[in-house]
Amino acid sequence: LTTLTDEALLALDTLAGRAAGLVNPSVRLGVTGLSRAGKTVFISSLVHNLLNGGRLPLFEAVRSGRVSKIRLEPQPDDAVPRFQYEDHIRALVADRVWPESTRAISQLRITLDYESASGWGRLFSPGRLSIDIVDYPGEWLLDLPLLSQDFRAFSETTVALARSGIRAELARDWLALSATVDPAADAQEATARSLSEAFTAYLRACKADERSLSTLPPGRFLMPGDLEGSPALTFAPLPGLPEGRxxxxxxxxxxxxxxxxxKTHVVRPFFREHFARLDRQIVLIDALQAINRGPEAVRDLERALGDVLACFRSGTNGFLSSLVTRRIDRVVIAATKADHLHHESHPRLEAVTRRLVERAIERIGLSGAGIEVMALASVRATREAxxxxxxxxxPVIVGTPMAGETIDGETFDGERKTAIFPGDLPEDPDSLFEDPESDSRHTLNFVRFRPPHIEETGGGLKLSVPHIRLDRALQYLIGDRLA
Ligand code: GDP
Known part of the structure; x- marks a missing residue:
């Protein structure tokens, strides 16, 4: 578990944070989600809308005109890569291509000058709040449970899972190779490497499998970053460990x-330096993709969501409770890419997402307090007709399919618009979790659209990126800090 030094460092850090917060109040907003959930697009659009006077009617401080100035500022953490906002927004707005996805942690600070709504607060005006947006892969969260597992426990759990269900066929090569080695034999680098490669291939196969299995730790095996090839990433769980030391x-x-x-060089620093310092969190999920892949994928998303939520909220099963951050008091779970549906279906998408969250928190015995659920589109790539x-x-949606998308046998070139009927979500969300009889399975018409064309009006005035309900997320996540 966290060592005493971790605790001491955290306490010191909290004190330092409080002192700095008196001078310049700030809130650290974590943005996470599994790979391709839409983190990069979410942050880019959110920041663009804030900087360019976007339509944010549900974000009270902006709507009521209390915010006088919004700007980007250098982030306080010199050792963390900056979120490449300018590159991403150029891709989205100028080139109309989707930006490069999140591969590691990055950070961006945006600062708002505002006037407090209360008479008491106005005494200290003008108020200033810095939002430190921290973008990190959801896969990294799934590593946190490793902190409470030794190598033996890790090996046993991982091997047992690999032998069960549909994972068994994907794990065959790795397990077969493991069966040929003797854990008690002399350590050989070549053996370690081939086991590690076979194990990584298994993890990769799980991720690529179209039954959409959720990601398994260690998360860095699939997203190694600068640790690629280092000994800390060249290991594998071993079946049949000898008893004792x-x-x-x-x-x-x-x-x-x-x-x-x-654990020492990857998981613990992430926990201490990043995760434990977050105040607010949004978790993005691609529920539409899971629905399209069928009940097994929906249940798997529910499992992954449960594992992620366990990091934010202590549950009755308690294995993570000593790690759970005590700071994060508000969490938003948002189904992204709602622009793939007509707005008549948005309440149903929200209902499905709520059911996913309810089932996930039931399963791991959590409390749902402080968790808000919504459906949004960071970028609205379609209009309705x-x-x-x-x-x-x-009811249909109209957009420009990406070059190469094929609809009803017709291949699109990335320039031409088309209308499609996206389909309906079921009235009863529970039906998406159950294996249906024969062919009554629910499928949506899911087309990848290009980012929308954004008009540039004359006089250097830029229009902001269109979105759906980004302002609602923003209000829940930081509205109270601008009261
Ligand atoms: P990340 O891996 O979580 O950073 O995911 P990205 O932000 O890169 O998003 C992955 C892909 O999802 C993008 O390339 C887009 O194709 C799609 N996407 C994300 N957000 C939206 C959205 O709001 N609307 C639409 N239509 N597509 C989106």
């Missing part, structure tokens, strides 16, 4: 040491 110099002991190094079909009005 692992013999010095043996393969098992070498793997154990590297597993501990992974109605077409007549067999004498009925059919």
């Amino acid at each position: 692992l013999e010095k110099g043996s393969l098992a002991a070498m793997m154990e040491r590297r597993y501990e190094a992974y 109605t077409v007549k079909h067999d004498g009925h009005d059919l």
